Amino acid sequence: MTAHIPAPMTAAESALMDAYAAQLGDLPGDGAVLSARDTLLSELKAAGLPTRRVEAWHYTDLRALLRTVPTYDATAFVQPVEPLTAGSAVLRVLGGHADASGAPEGLDVITYAQSLLDGSAAGDLAARGDEDAIGRLNGSFVRDGLEVSLAEDSVLAQPLELQIVQSAGQSHLRFPFTFGARSKATVIERHLSQGDTASLISSVSDLIIEDGADVTWILVQEQGASDTHLGQLNFELGADAQFRLFVINAGGKLVRQEVHGVVNGEGSDFKLRAVNLMGGESHTDLTFTLGHDVPNTTSTEIIRNVVFDRARGVFQGQIRVAQDAQKTDAKMACNTLLLSDDADFSAKPELEIFADDVQCGHGATVIDLNPTHLYYLQARGIPEKRARQMLVNAFVDEVVEELEDEAVVAALEGIIETWLDRHA
Amino acid sequence: MAAVQETIDQVRLIDVDQYKYGFESAIEMDKAPKGLSEEIIRFISAKKDEPEWMLAWRLEAYQRWLTMDEPNWARVDYPKIDFNDIHYYAAPKSQSGPKSIDEVDPEILKIYEKLGIPLREQEILAGVKSSKIAVDAVFDSVSVVTTFKEELKKAGVIFMSISEAIREYPDLVRQYLGSVVPTTDNYYATLNSAVFTDGSFVFVPKGVRCPMELSTYFRINEKNTGQFERTLIIAEEGAYVSYLEGCTAPQRDENQLHAAVVELVALDDAEIKYSTVQNWYPGDKQGKGGIYNFVTKRGDCRGHRSKISWTQVETGSAITWKYPSCILRGDESRGEFYSIAVSNGHQQIDSGTKMIHLGKNTSSRIISKGIAAGVSQNTYRGQVSAHRRATNARNFTQCDSLLIGDRCGAHTVPYIEAKNATAQFEHEATTSKISEDQLFYCLQRGIPEEAAIALIVNGFVKEVIQELPMEFAVEAQKLIGISLEGSVG
Numbered sequence: 001m002t003a004h005i006p007a008p009m010t011a012a013e014s015a016l017m018d019a020y021a022a023q024l025g026d027l028p029g030d031g032a033v034l035s036a037r038d039t040l041l042s043e044l045k046a047a048g049l050p051t052r053r054v055e056a057w058h059y060t061d062l063r064a065l066l067r068t069v070p071t072y073d074a075t076a077f078v079q080p081v082e083p084l085t086a087g088s089a090v091l092r093v094l095g096g097h098a099d100a101s102g103a104p105e106g107l108d109v110i111t112y113a114q115s116l117l118d119g120s121a122a123g124d125l126a127a128r129g130d131e132d133a134i135g136r137l138n139g140s141f142v143r144d145g146l147e148v149s150l151a152e153d154s155v156l157a158q159p160l161e162l163q164i165v166q167s168a169g170q171s172h173l174r175f176p177f178t179f180g181a182r183s184k185a186t187v188i189e190r191h192l193s194q195g196d197t198a199s200l201i202s203s204v205s206d207l208i209i210e211d212g213a214d215v216t217w218i219l220v221q222e223q224g225a226s227d228t229h230l231g232q233l234n235f236e237l238g239a240d241a242q243f244r245l246f247v248i249n250a251g252g253k254l255v256r257q258e259v260h261g262v263v264n265g266e267g268s269d270f271k272l273r274a275v276n277l278m279g280g281e282s283h284t285d286l287t288f289t290l291g292h293d294v295p296n297t298t299s300t301e302i303i304r305n306v307v308f309d310r311a312r313g314v315f316q317g318q319i320r321v322a323q324d325a326q327k328t329d330a331k332m333a334c335n336t337l338l339l340s341d342d343a344d345f346s347a348k349p350e351l352e353i354f355a356d357d358v359q360c361g362h363g364a365t366v367i368d369l370n371p372t373h374l375y376y377l378q379a380r381g382i383p384e385k386r387a388r389q390m391l392v393n394a395f396v397d398e399v400v401e402e403l404e405d406e407a408v409v410a411a412l413e414g415i416i417e418t419w420l421d422r423h424a
Numbered sequence: 425m426a427a428v429q430e431t432i433d434q435v436r437l438i439d440v441d442q443y444k445y446g447f448e449s450a451i452e453m454d455k456a457p458k459g460l461s462e463e464i465i466r467f468i469s470a471k472k473d474e475p476e477w478m479l480a481w482r483l484e485a486y487q488r489w490l491t492m493d494e495p496n497w498a499r500v501d502y503p504k505i506d507f508n509d510i511h512y513y514a515a516p517k518s519q520s521g522p523k524s525i526d527e528v529d530p531e532i533l534k535i536y537e538k539l540g541i542p543l544r545e546q547e548i549l550a551g552v553k554s555s556k557i558a559v560d561a562v563f564d565s566v567s568v569v570t571t572f573k574e575e576l577k578k579a580g581v582i583f584m585s586i587s588e589a590i591r592e593y594p595d596l597v598r599q600y601l602g603s604v605v606p607t608t609d610n611y612y613a614t615l616n617s618a619v620f621t622d623g624s625f626v627f628v629p630k631g632v633r634c635p636m637e638l639s640t641y642f643r644i645n646e647k648n649t650g651q652f653e654r655t656l657i658i659a660e661e662g663a664y665v666s667y668l669e670g671c672t673a674p675q676r677d678e679n680q681l682h683a684a685v686v687e688l689v690a691l692d693d694a695e696i697k698y699s700t701v702q703n704w705y706p707g708d709k710q711g712k713g714g715i716y717n718f719v720t721k722r723g724d725c726r727g728h729r730s731k732i733s734w735t736q737v738e739t740g741s742a743i744t745w746k747y748p749s750c751i752l753r754g755d756e757s758r759g760e761f762y763s764i765a766v767s768n769g770h771q772q773i774d775s776g777t778k779m780i781h782l783g784k785n786t787s788s789r790i791i792s793k794g795i796a797a798g799v800s801q802n803t804y805r806g807q808v809s810a811h812r813r814a815t816n817a818r819n820f821t822q823c824d825s826l827l828i829g830d831r832c833g834a835h836t837v838p839y840i841e842a843k844n845a846t847a848q849f850e851h852e853a854t855t856s857k858i859s860e861d862q863l864f865y866c867l868q869r870g871i872p873e874e875a876a877i878a879l880i881v882n883g884f885v886k887e888v889i890q891e892l893p894m895e896f897a898v899e900a901q902k903l904i905g906i907s908l909e910g911s912v913g
Contacts, residue, residue, distance in 0.1 A: 055497060058839075323830060336842070341812065344843035351836040353855045356827035361854040366842040 013049055015069035017041075019170075020140060023072055028113045028143060032122035040127060040139040049133060056131040059314040059346045060285040065254050066228065070198050073169030081165065084188055084220070085407040088161040091146055096171035098144040106154035106183075112145030112174045124176065124206065134232045134258060138172050138202040145174035145203075152180035152210075159186040159218075159408060166223070168197040175205040181238070182212040186405060190220045191229060193251075198226040207235040209243050211265055216244045218408065222251040222415065225280055231257040237297075239265030246403065247274040247286065248412060250419045255284040263290065263297045272301040275396045275416065278311035278343070279423035285314035292325040299329075304396045305336040307343040308423045317362070318350040325355050332362040337369060337395055339388075389424045393417065456513035462486065465618055468513050472587045472621075475594055485607040485617035492611045498774040499803045499835060500743045502679070502716065510650040510681060512619045572636065579635050581665075582627040586654050589625035596627060600658055604687035604724040604751070612683040612745075613720040616652045620685065623653035628663035628694075637893050639668040642684075650681040657687070659694035661727065666697040668896055679707075679742060683718045692727030692754065697735070699892050700748075701900050704740035711770025714742025721748035722778075725757035725786075733760035734777065735891040737900040742771060747805065749778035752786035752814075759788040762888040766904055767800030767832070776806035776837075781817035781847070792823040793885045795904075796832035807839040810847035817844060821851040826858065826884055 009017070020041050027037065049066060050057035078095040089104040103109040115121035125142070127135035146162065162175065179185060193199060201223065209215050223229050229252045237243055249255055263270060270290065278284045290299055299319070307313045319330045336345045349362040369391050377387035393416065400412045456467050465486055469479040494505075576583045582593065590597050607617040624640045642653060659665050682704060688696050698721075707714025717740075723732035734748040750759025761777035779788035788808065796802035802825065810817035825834035836853040858880050866876035882889075885904065889897050 059841075326830070338842050338845045338847065341843075341845050343845070344841065346842070347838075347840040347851075349836075349838060349840075349851070349853070351825075351853060351855055352833070353825070353827065353835065354830075354833045356830045356832070356857045358827075359854075359856055361852065362836070363853075364838070364840050364849070364851040366840060366847055366849040368845045368848070 007048065010049070010063055012066040012069050013063070016137070017045060019069065019072060023141065027141070029116035029119065029121065032119055033116050033125070036122050036125040037140050040125065040136045043127065044133070044136040044140060047130070047133075050131065054131050056287065056316070057133070058348065059316070060256055060283065062133060062256070065283055068198070070169050070200055076166075076168040078165045078167045078194055081163065081192065083161045083163065084190060084411040085159055085405070087407075088159045088188065089156075090161045090163055091148075093144065093146065093162070093164045093171075093173060095166060096144055096169075096173070098146050098173070100146060103148075104156060104158070104160065106151055106156065107160070108149045108151070110147050112147050112176070113143060115147050116142065121174070124174070128234070128260065134202060134230045134256065135204065137230065138174065138204045138232070141170070141172040141202070142174050142204075143172060147176045149178040150180055150183045150185055153182045154180065155183065156185040159188050159405065161188045161190055163190050163192070164201070164203065165192045165194060166199045166201055166227075167194040168199050170200040172202045173204070175203070177205065178208045179210060179213040179215050181210040183210075184214040186216040186218070186408070188218045188220060188408070190222070191231075192222050193224040193227050196224060196226065198228070198253075199224070200228045200230075202230040204232045205234070207233065209235060209237050209241045211238040212240045213238065214242045216246070216403070218246040218403075218412070219248065219257070220412070220415065221249045221255065221257065223255075224251065225253060225282070227252050228254040229257070233257075233259045235261045237261065237263045237265055237268045237270060240267040241265055242269050244271045245273070246400075246412075247272070247276075248415060249274075249276045249278070249284050249286065250415055252284065253280075253282050255282065257286050259286070259288045261290045262293060263299065264293045266294050266296045268297050270297075270299040272299075272303070273399045273402060274301075274303045275399055276303070276305045276313060276315070277396070277416065277419045277423070278306065278313045279308040281310050283312045283314075285316070287314075287316040289318045289320070290330070291320045291322065292328040292330060293322045295324060295326045295328070297325065297328055299331075301332040302399055303332075303334040304399050305334070305345060306392055306396060307336065307338050307345050308340050310340070310342045312343065313345040314347075316348045316350075318352060319360060319362070320352040321355050321358050321360060323354040326357040328355065328358045328360065330358070330360045334362075334364045335395075336366045337392060338366050339368065339392075385424065389420050392420060392424060455511045458511055459508040460510070460512060460619065464512050468619060468621060471513065471515075472590070474587075474590055477598065478590055481602070481607065482618050485614050486619075488608055489611070489614040489618055492614060494611050498745050498805070499801060499837075500745060500772040500774050502743055502772075505681060505716070507615075512650060512652070513621055576635070580629045580632050581634050582625065583638055584625055586620075586623040586625045586656060589656075593627070596658075597625065597656065600656055600687070600689055602687075604689060604722050605685050605720050610720060612718040613685050616654060616683050616685045616720070619650075620652045620654040623655045623684070625655075626657040626665060626667060628659045628665045630660040631662045632660075633663070634665040637666050637668060639670070641670045650683065652682075653684045655684070655686040657696055657698070658689045659691065659696050661691045662693045663691075664695045666699070666893055668699040668701070668893060670701045670703070679714060679716055681716050681718070682741075684720070686719070686721040686748075688723035688732055690723065690725050690727060690730035690732050690757075693729045694727060695731040695733075696723060697733045698723070698748070699896060700734075700736040700738075701896055701903060702736065702738045702740050702744070703903055706740050706769060706771050707742040709769055711742070714771075715740065717741035717744045717746060719746040721746065722751065723749065723759070724751045725754050725759060725783075727757070728754040728783070729756045730754050731758045731760070733762070733891070735762040735888065736764070736775075737888070737892070737903060738763070738765040738773060738775060739903045741773075744771075744773040744775050746775045747777055749780065750788060751780045751782065752788065753782045755783040756785045757783055758786065760891075761788075761790045761792070762891040763792045764795070764885045764888045764900070764904065765792070765802055765804075766795045766797075767802045768798040769800060770798070771800040773801070774803040774805055776804045778807040779809070779819055780807075781810040781814040781819070783814060785816045786814060787818040788820075790819070790821040790823070791887050793888055794823070794825040794834055795828065795881065795884070796825065796834045797828040799831045801833045801835070803835040803837060804853075805837040807841070808849055808851070809839075809841035810844045810849070812843050814844050815846045817847040819849045819851075821849075823853045824884070825853075825855040826881070827855065828857070
């Protein structure tokens with residue numbers, strides 16, 4: 001057959017290569033860290049940005065979608081904002097610079113720049129595999145972030161907000177978190193942008209949730225209409241641990257948020273709840289993989305998508321059940337409201353089952369608003385626009401209401417309503 | 425539950441060696457030398473006495489094929505195929521165009537007897553008159569005999585081997601061949617376009633309801649041969665046809681390649697029902713030998729209110745790579761896909777469907793039932809898409825997997841793509857083992873366990889079995905039984 005001729009580099013690919021050459025001198029870390037960066041960049045260069053021929057990127061052709069890469073700008077001005085819920089402890093990363101101060105008691109926090117400088121981060125930089133473009137990009141360029149550990153048996157009374165604000169340029173961040181055995185915490189990872197200048201963020205959070213820990217992680221992505229957000233959240237779940245992950249995408253032009261989990265402690269439970277609000281000309285992709293590797297674990301995932309305008313939405317979800325993972329109970333549902341003929345939505349919910357004594361299922365629907373419901377509301381004098389908003393709101397709110405903390409629920413509902421006011 | 429464990433152990437013990445169609449028939453064969461080249465294609469074309477345009481079409485496909493890469497996205501694992509180690513043409517020697525069934529080599533007839541194919545017209549005539557079935561039998565590379573040709577002709581239906589059709593109705597073939605699966609479509613379809621040797625051709629003219637079930641039996645007999653058949657079915661405005669194909673092959677140590685292409689065209693108000701009972705040799709219990717079944721099947725609902733329905737019962741082949749699809753081009757057209765895929769031993773199945781909604785008010789329904797046992801891997805891979813102008817596209821998909829034993833795998837990979845707000849797609853998939861509650865319920869009522877499992881599995885696949893023509897529903901049920909023997913009795 002014909003030999004494979006590598007495609008010429010796109011503008012964005014060349015820009016990334018140039019950016020690496022330009023930044024190399026002041027990227028933190030040397031020795032092992034530097035050689036890890038070099039490996040990742042050469043892998044990225046060899047493979048190029050993924051196209052739809054790469055199965056994990058089937059619906060997000062990054063090579064075609066990522067047109068330009070904003071130049072790194074260390075001086076872009078960014079202002080801190082109020083936390084989402086009053087009383088939260090806040091750790092800030094402003095314009096790519098992390099600040100480890102302000103941590104509540106029980107938390108051990110250092111900046112990731114420090115771990116890069118002292119070389120301790122070197123082992124974590126490798127990519128997840130051949131299709132891990134985000135890992136490669138992030139590992140090559142990462143400058144900062146926060147490395148946090150919560151001691152065994154500690155309980156954080158108030159949510160911890162990770163406030164990540166960007167106004168221009170690019171930032172590549174990492175957040176390794178360890179939740180000690182039987183600890184309990186709520187963390188809000190919040191991505192915001194200021195100003196209209198396009199920026200590029202890659203953010204990788206690595207969570208280790210030890211035996212018996214109880215963690216709620218809320219990922220709120222509200223970047224600007226011209227921003228690119230490439231996020232990845234990896235987690236490992238210990239025995240009898242509970243992990244609830246909420247993902248809200250309500251911004252960005254090109255968004256890919258990956259969630260990769262491994263359930264490797266018996267008796268543990270994982271829940272993913274996601275609300276993806278898509279409008280304008282944006283492209284939003286939520287890609288999720290979960291491995292059940294041990295017996296007697298449960299997981300449920302509910303993903304609600306709302307697509308307006310000319311937006312494109314993607315959900316890929318894969319549940320793997322290993323041969324030994326008997327008695328796994330895994331259920332995934334992806335429901336989409338497709339509200340415009342110019343919008344589109346693609347879903348690929350996958351099950352990969354190697355154990356026989358399991359209960360696994362997935363469901364996926366794509367529909368428009370139910371005309372009878374609309375009629376019901378309009379017949380009661382509610383104008384159409386408002387009625388549509390109410391129905392869309394009800395569709396996504398169901399997911400948010402599952403959160404225990406009422407202040408957090410109110411804050412998230414606020415984000416959703418503001419977004420809907422702008423788009424619906 | 426100990427009783428269930430016993431069943432699982434039994435499943436482990438059984439192997440696919442019980443393949444009862446694994447005899448080999450001693451028939452003199454006329455074979456092309458091994459390998460693939462322009463010469464071989466010219467040889468095939470000359471053997472078939474084809475017109476010039478057909479040869480040109482084949483050669484163009486061959487040139488295209490040379491530039492293509494073998495697809496590797498499916499969840500199947502096999503050693504690289506040496507495409508030059510295959511005979512691309514093999515024909516029973518005595519074949520000089522039998523005029524009637526009596527002229528067919530009695531050895532071949534014996535094979536069909538062994539296969540239990542009701543080839544002889546009198547046998548069928550002896551049965552119920554209304555359940556007549558016309559059969560086209562393809563043996564390695566050539567169609568051996570087509571029955572009921574004359575009677576079908578009276579109704580206006582053309583049913584013959586595609587090589588004959590190329591000679592007798594070149595314009596008709598030329599108009600439709602490759603219009604659903606173009607020569608550029610995919611690696612195996614392109615290969616097939618270059619080297620296809622025979623297959624069936626069906627043409628049902630406007631307003632005709634085909635008076636009987638049409639059926640083709642494919643058999644690979646020779647060693648080292650590939651079978652590349654091409655089937656083309658056209659239903660004109662308001663026509664109806666129901667077609668069934670069955671396939672078997674002898675047991676052999678080496679792997680044999682089967683790369684077929686099936687094209688269906690349904691014009692306005694036409695309906696085509698296409699059923700497959702696929703029972704190619706699956707290999708032995710060590711996973712040695714067996715057929716590689718790489719098939720491209722696609723139906724084009726070209727006309728308004730047309731309907732194409734695929735029903736498949738897949739129990740054979742070492743590897744199955746097959747996605748019978750519907751292109752719903754006409755307004756209000758409908759596509760259906762009903763599938764039972766049973767894998768045991770070392771079998772690997774990656775199969776499913778594509779429903780491409782292009783017209784307005786189109787609808788589709790997918791029911792897929794996968795049963796995995798032994799150390800087999802059973803994957804459903806399907807695509808449902810609604811294009812921008814496909815207003816009110818409607819799909820319902822249900823794929824259920826049943827696992828018997830803990831060393832097999834069941835996978836579901838649906839691709840759902842909506843580009844229209846009025847589209848309404850529903851997809852659900854489940855994976856489980858036989859419910860202990862159901863089993864307990866049966867046992868408690870004195871049904872022996874084997875019978876109970878058979879009952880439950882039959883219930884599990886019932887929705888699909890119902891879609892098969894009656895004559896073949898029985899055959900399919902038996903086949904599923906044999907494939908899972910030891911677990912479903």
